[in-house]
Every structure is written in C-alpha cells, then in structure tokens.
Amino acid sequence: MIAFWIILTGSLVAVTCGLLGCFLVLRKMSMVGDAISHAVLPGIVIAFLLSGSRETLPMLLGAGATGLLATFLIEYFHRRAGLQTDAAIGVVFTFLFAVGIILISAFAGQVDIDQDCVLYGEIAYVPIDLWVTGNGTVMGPRPVYILSGVLLLVAAFIRLGYKELKLTSFDPAFASALGISTALWHYLLMAAVSITTVSSFESVGAILVIAFLIGPPATAYLLTHDLKRMLAITVAMGIFIAFTGYWMAYWLNASIAGCMAVVTGICFATVFVVQRLAKPKISPPLAQETAG
Amino acid sequence: MEGLFDFFTLSDPNVRYVVLGNVLLASSAAMVGTFILLQKKALIGDAVSHAVLPGICAAFLFSGSKNIGFMLAGAFITGWLALVLIDYIVAKSKIKKDAAIGLVLSVFFGTGMVMMTYIQQSGNAAQSGLDHFLFGKAATLIGTDLVIFSVLSIVLLTAVGLFFKAFALVAFDRPYAEALGYPVRKLDLLLTSLTVLAVVTGITAVGVVLMAAMLITPAAAARYWTDNIRRMVWLAVAFGAFAGLAGAYISYAAPAMPTGPWMVVVSSAIAFLSFFFAPTKGIVPKMYTQYKNQRIIAEENALKRFYHLGERNSHLLGLRATNELVVAGDVNAPAVSGALQRLVAKKLVVTKGGRWGLTEDGKRKAARVVRLHRLWELYLTKYMHIAADHVHDDAETIEHIITPELERELEHQLGYPDKDPHNTQIPKI
Numbered sequence: 001m002i003a004f005w006i007i008l009t010g011s012l013v014a015v016t017c018g019l020l021g022c023f024l025v026l027r028k029m030s031m032v033g034d035a036i037s038h039a040v041l042p043g044i045v046i047a048f049l050l051s052g053s054r055e056t057l058p059m060l061l062g063a064g065a066t067g068l069l070a071t072f073l074i075e076y077f078h079r080r081a082g083l084q085t086d087a088a089i090g091v092v093f094t095f096l097f098a099v100g101i102i103l104i105s106a107f108a109g110q111v112d113i114d115q116d117c118v119l120y121g122e123i124a125y126v127p128i129d130l131w132v133t134g135n136g137t138v139m140g141p142r143p144v145y146i147l148s149g150v151l152l153l154v155a156a157f158i159r160l161g162y163k164e165l166k167l168t169s170f171d172p173a174f175a176s177a178l179g180i181s182t183a184l185w186h187y188l189l190m191a192a193v194s195i196t197t198v199s200s201f202e203s204v205g206a207i208l209v210i211a212f213l214i215g216p217p218a219t220a221y222l223l224t225h226d227l228k229r230m231l232a233i234t235v236a237m238g239i240f241i242a243f244t245g246y247w248m249a250y251w252l253n254a255s256i257a258g259c260m261a262v263v264t265g266i267c268f269a270t271v272f273v274v275q276r277l278a279k280p281k282i283s284p285p286l287a288q289e290t291a292g
Numbered sequence: 293m294e295g296l297f298d299f300f301t302l303s304d305p306n307v308r309y310v311v312l313g314n315v316l317l318a319s320s321a322a323m324v325g326t327f328i329l330l331q332k333k334a335l336i337g338d339a340v341s342h343a344v345l346p347g348i349c350a351a352f353l354f355s356g357s358k359n360i361g362f363m364l365a366g367a368f369i370t371g372w373l374a375l376v377l378i379d380y381i382v383a384k385s386k387i388k389k390d391a392a393i394g395l396v397l398s399v400f401f402g403t404g405m406v407m408m409t410y411i412q413q414s415g416n417a418a419q420s421g422l423d424h425f426l427f428g429k430a431a432t433l434i435g436t437d438l439v440i441f442s443v444l445s446i447v448l449l450t451a452v453g454l455f456f457k458a459f460a461l462v463a464f465d466r467p468y469a470e471a472l473g474y475p476v477r478k479l480d481l482l483l484t485s486l487t488v489l490a491v492v493t494g495i496t497a498v499g500v501v502l503m504a505a506m507l508i509t510p511a512a513a514a515r516y517w518t519d520n521i522r523r524m525v526w527l528a529v530a531f532g533a534f535a536g537l538a539g540a541y542i543s544y545a546a547p548a549m550p551t552g553p554w555m556v557v558v559s560s561a562i563a564f565l566s567f568f569f570a571p572t573k574g575i576v577p578k579m580y581t582q583y584k585n586q587r588i589i590a591e592e593n594a595l596k597r598f599y600h601l602g603e604r605n606s607h608l609l610g611l612r613a614t615n616e617l618v619v620a621g622d623v624n625a626p627a628v629s630g631a632l633q634r635l636v637a638k639k640l641v642v643t644k645g646g647r648w649g650l651t652e653d654g655k656r657k658a659a660r661v662v663r664l665h666r667l668w669e670l671y672l673t674k675y676m677h678i679a680a681d682h683v684h685d686d687a688e689t690i691e692h693i694i695t696p697e698l699e700r701e702l703e704h705q706l707g708y709p710d711k712d713p714h715n716t717q718i719p720k721i
Binding site: 025028029030031033034038077080081082083084086087089090091094095097098099101102105106207208210211213214215217218221222249252253254255257258259260261262264265268272275276 | 329332333334335337338342381384385386387388389390391392393394395397398399400401402403404405408409410504505508509511512516548550552553554557560563564567568573574575578
C-alpha cells in the first residue's frame with residue numbers, strides 16, 4: 001500500500017509537471033521552472049510565520065504569490081531594463097531564495113522549515129500524511145488529493161487554452177495578430193507552473209520538480225514534432241519514471257526523489273544515444289522533412 | 293561602532309579568515325561571471341553548482357574522509373562533466389540550452405542525492421557535516437580553507453588576466469575570433485574549467501543555490517554602468533568584493549545571520565539599484581529620457597499647428613485660441629496647453645488675452661519642423677516610391693528626429709525642392 005501511494009504521488013507530480021513542462025521547453029523557458037521552485041521559499045516562510053502552522057492553504061498561497069512575483073520581476077527586468085533573460089532569472093531567483101534563508105535564520109525558533117526540505121522534499125513521508133475526516137474516517141494521504149486537484153486544474157487549463165498556448169508558444173507574432181494576448185497567456189502559464197511547483201515541492205522537492213518539468217518533455221521533444229504526441233509521450237514517460245524510480249529506490253534503499261531523477265536522466269540518455277546512432281548521416285533539417 | 297572598528301582592523305583571526313575568504317571568493321567568481329554573462333550562459337553556474345554533489349559524494353566514498361582536497365577534486369570533475377555534457381547535448385540535438393541546463397542539473401543532483409542516502413546509511417561517522425559543502429557555511433572558514441581559496445583565486449585571476457583579450461573577443465564576436473585563428477573551442481573549454489573552479493571554491497561559502505548569484509549578479513549589475521569590458525570586469529569584482537565584505541560584516545554583527553545569503557542579498561541590492569538608476573541604461577533614466585522626448589514632441593507638434601493655421605491665411609504670426617491649436621481627434625488637450633506654456637517660457641510663443649501667437653524665433657522653429665516633415669514625404673515618394681497619401685504618418689514621426697546634417701543631405705538628394713508631394717510649399721529658413 002505504501003508503494004502504491006508513493007508511486008501514485010510521483011505519477012501525479014510527473015504528469016502535471018510534464019504537461020506544463022512541454023510548453024516551457026517549447027518556449028525556451030525551462031529554467032523558469034527552476035527559478036520558481038527556488039523562489040517560493042520566502043513565500044512559504046512568510047505564510048508559515050503568519051499562519052503559525054504547516055497548513056496547506058496558506059503555504060500554497062504564500063508560495064504561489066512569491067512564485068508569481070519572481071516571474072513578474074524576471075519579465076520586468078527583461079522588458080524594462082533590457083536585461084538578458086537568463087541573467088534576469090539567475091538574479092531574481094537567487095535573491096528570493098537568499099531572502100528565504102535569511103528569514104529562516106531570523107525566525108529560527110519559530111520556523112520548522114529548512115532549505116534541505118525545499119531541495120529534497122520527502123516523498124517517503126507521503127503515505128503517513130493522512131487526511132482524516134471529522135468522524136475519523138481515513139481517506140488516504142492528503143498530498144494525493146491536493147496533487148490530483150492540481151492535475152485536474154492543469155489538465156483543464158491546457159484543454160481549454162490549448163489553441164492559445166500552442167499559438168503563443170510557436171508563433172507569438174501570429175498569435176498577437178489574431179488578438180491573443182501573449183502576455184496574458186505567459187502569466188497564466190507561469191501561474192500554473194507556480195501552483196504546480198508549490199503543491200509538488202513539499203512531497204518531491206525542487207530538484208525532482210525540475211527533473212519532471214524538463215526531463216520527459218525534452219525526451220519527447222527528441223522523439224516527435226507533433227505537440228499532441230509530445231504531451232502524450234511526456235505523460236506516459238512520467239508515469240514510467242515514477243514507477244521505475246520507486247522500485248530502483250526500494251532496491252537500492254536510496255532517496256526516492258533522487259532515483260526518479262536518475263531514471264529521468266537514463267531515459268533521456270537512451271533516446272539521445274539511440275537517435276545519434278540511428279541517423280548519424282542525416283542532417284537534422286532533412287530528418288524533419290522526412291518525418292513531417 | 294567599536295564592533296565596526298574591530299571588524300575592519302581584522303584583529304580577530306576568525307574575522308580575518310572569513311572576511312578575506314569571502315572577498316576572495318566573491319571577487320574571483322564575479323570576474324569569471326562577467327564572461328559567462330556576456331556569453332549568455334548566465335545559468336550554467338546553477339548547473340555546475342548542482343552538479344558538484346555527486347562528485348563530492350564520490351570523493352567521500354573514495355577517500356572515506358572529508359579531506360577538502362579530494363572533495364574539491366571530485367566536485368571539479370563532475371561539475372566540469374556537466375558543462376561539457378550541456379554543450380554536447382545542445383550541439384548534437386535540437387534540445388535548446390535552457391532545457392539542457394535544467395536536465396543536466398536535476399539529473400546530476402538526483403544522482404548525488406542517491407549517493408548521499410547511500411553514504412548516510414553506510415554509518416561512516418565522518419559523513420556528518422558533508423552537506424555543509426552544499427548549503428554553505430561561510431562563517432566557519434578556517435585557515436587551511438583560506439590557503440586553498442587564495443591559491444584558487446590567484447589561479448583564476450592569472451588565467452583571466454592572461455587570456456583577457458581572447459575571452460573578450462570570443463564573448464563579443466565569435467566568428468571573428470575564429471577567423472583570426474583563435475582556438476575558440478579550447479578557449480571555451482578553458483572558460484568552462486575556470487567557471488567550475490570558481491563555483492567549486494565558492495560553493496562551500498554560499499551553497500548550491502546561491503552560487504549562481506555570486507557568478508552573475510555582480511556582472512549583471514556592472515553591465516549597466518559601462519560598455520567597456522575592462523571596466524565591467526573591475527566593477528563586477530568591486531561589487532562582488534563589497535558584497536563579500538558586507539555579508540561577513542552582517543553575520544559578524546548579528547551572529548545568527550548567515551553570511552552567504554546576505555552576500556547574495558547585498559549584491560542583488562546593488563544589481564537592483566543598477567537596473568533602476570544606472571545612468572542612461574537604468575529604468576528611471578530611460579523613463580526620464582522618454583518623458584523629455586514626449587514633451588519635445590508635444591511642443592514641436594504645437595508649433596507645427598501654428599504654422600499650418602498660419603499657412604491658410606498667410607499670416608504666420610496671427611493669434612490663435614487654444615481650441616484651434618488642439619488638432620481634431622487629438623484627445624490630449626491638456627498636453628497641448630502644457631506644451632504651449634513651456635513654449636511661452638522658451639520665448640517661442642507669446643500669449644495675449646488668452647490667445648497664443650508665434651514669436652519670430654517660434655516661427656523659424658515651426659517652419660523647420662514643417663520643412664523636415666515635407667522633405668521626408670518627398671523623399672519617401674521619390675526614392676521609396678510610396679504613394680503620396682501614405683507618407684504622412686511616417687513623416688509625423690521622423691520630423692522630430694532628423695538632424696541638421698541629415699536635413700542638408702535630404703535637401704541635396706532631392707535637388708533643393710520647393711514643393712512636397714501634396715504640392716504644398718516646403719518652407720525655407
């Protein structure tokens with residue numbers, strides 16, 4: 001039963017992150033996920049100080065707010081000050097993370113959070129974080145419900161905004177010409193990434209969030225040119241990684257999040273190497289033509 | 293105040309180690325970071341700092357102790373491997389740089405986490421404190437660490453000093469550097485190695501996540517103050533050193549405060565100030581320039597309106613009511629009266645009984661704006677073959693920008709014309 005809950009949690013995170021990650025990878029904004037997952041730290045600490053507990057809702061709100069603040073600052077410095085995007089990301093998220101650590105040190109007695117937990121998370125604790133209803137019925141692990149909710153939200157977002165997301169990712173100029181606001185969809189996507197990151201990091205940690213955001217989509221990107229197929233491959237791969245990663249961790253008696261990240265790497269490496277061996281003589285543009 | 297004095301005289305050996313260590317780390321990282329930033333690889337620092345974890349674990353497993361030499365060597369090897377791997381993935385597949393960085397970063401760190409759990413279960417007592425390498429404990433720098441940092445900083449300084457010209461050239465104009473016969477690939481590899489070296493030394497002080505900031509934040513701030521690369525490097529080093537000093541002082545004054553994060557916050561503060569207030573490139577000076585330009589444009593448009601009204605009854609100096617001067621469809625009537633008041637102050641316009649009229653100077657200025665407008669319209673129809681009814685909007689913008697030199701050139705090219713494409717007179721001054 002423990003294995004079931006952990007694999008389920010892993011799969012939920014993998015699928016949610018993967019779906020959004022596809023768009024991040026296509027928009028060349030993968031590192032924004034990395035930035036958000038670190039930048040949420042001060043928000044979590046402040047939420048914790050204000051609410052005085054590790055309740056999920058204040059944490060989600062606090063973290064979501066700083067996540068959005070980070071994306072806003074990145075955009076602002078990029079557009080208004082003309083700072084190159086990668087530098088904007090690097091400056092902003094490290095600043096917020098540093099503020100978070102300072103807050104933790106300043107309120108060391110009151111805050112039951114440290115930076116290890118942000119980076120590592122602890123998926124092994126998922127099965128004991130139970131949701132017990134008023135009359136004492138045990139409904140199963142709480143994170144599973146939260147993550148399922150987020151997954152539904154993200155799936156609905158992508159289903160409803162599929163056309164807009166696709167257009168703004170591939171051809172922003174054309175999207176604007178059609179009257180689709182690129183800024184609006186940028187911030188909607190960022191909000192979705194923030195919520196996902198924040199709800200996932202407590203159980204799986206920032207590193208695994210990044211691995212899931214980028215790994216499966218990047219691998220799928222190598223395999224196909226079709227967005228729908230890319231999303232499908234990503235979802236399948238995410239579940240596969242959660243499953244294999246768990247058993248690898250079980251077998252090695254090692255960090256579950258770490259093992260899942262390693263499996264992600266192995267998947268990518270396999271596809272990458274096989275592709276290099278399979279078509280060494282065809283240049284990429286030609287290969288695209290024959291595939292399309 | 294006494295604390296400040298004690299701090300800056302460096303009389304306490306512990307303070308001395310921490311301060312010198314921090315300043316050395318921060319300034320050498322900032323120096324390498326300048327080139328990283330200019331090559332648009334700002335985030336590889338983040339990748340390296342995460343990628344050192346498996347190296348540190350491997351070194352620990354191999355040596356069974358926390359020997360700093362082994363640790364640094366292990367960290368260097370995996371950090372270097374990660375960067376080479378990122379370059380390889382980008383070069384050999386359609387994966388972009390950002391995705392490659394994120395992927396390598398998370399997979400390497402994940403591998404490190406697996407090794408870490410293995411070490412923790414091995415029961416080796418020496419393993420406690422191993423994660424100090426990851427989260428940074430700048431305040432616990434000791435003498436031997438300082439020796440290592442100094443050596444590494446000197447290596448970095450000399451390497452950058454020796455290859456300064458080559459690095460600068462590669463950062464700005466790669467194809468040109470290749471054409472000149474510079475070994476660009478080797479220089480890339482050298483810069484990669486220096487980056488890894490800077491990260492590996494710095495990570496013990498500030499930790500995995502914040503190391504990226506030590507590399508690029510001072511450089512990003514310096515970029516806003518100068519276009520000269522030599523000055524930019526010096527500025528970055530100065531910002532980095534200041535942040536190192538300030539971080540050390542804050543944690544000295546308030547011992548509960550962590551040094552590394554404060555170093556990052558101080559250098560971020562410098563960066564934010566630069567983004568907002570650096571002359572010419574900062575957000576505020578830029579907005580001010582924009583505001584000034586808008587005022588000038590509003591003034592010139594008002595003068596032009598006087599001229600157009602005057603042309604109709606050939607009485608250029610006649611008095612006009614405010615509502616006459618607001619062009620139909622111009623929603624910004626208050627801006628027009630603001631512009632008029634400024635023109636009065638500049639003695640280009642006079643006001644009599646609530647009506648406005650041009651002065652002689654004002655007439656000349658108005659004529660010039662109209663003249664530039666019409667010259668440009670003529671140029672567009674004659675040389676660009678644009679229909680006469682399509683040239684007005686473009687001329688509306690360019691009339692505020694054309695310099696006297698350009699004006700002469702236009703006139704010369706067009707053969708000193710009298711009439712614009714709408715067959716109206718081009719005013720002579």
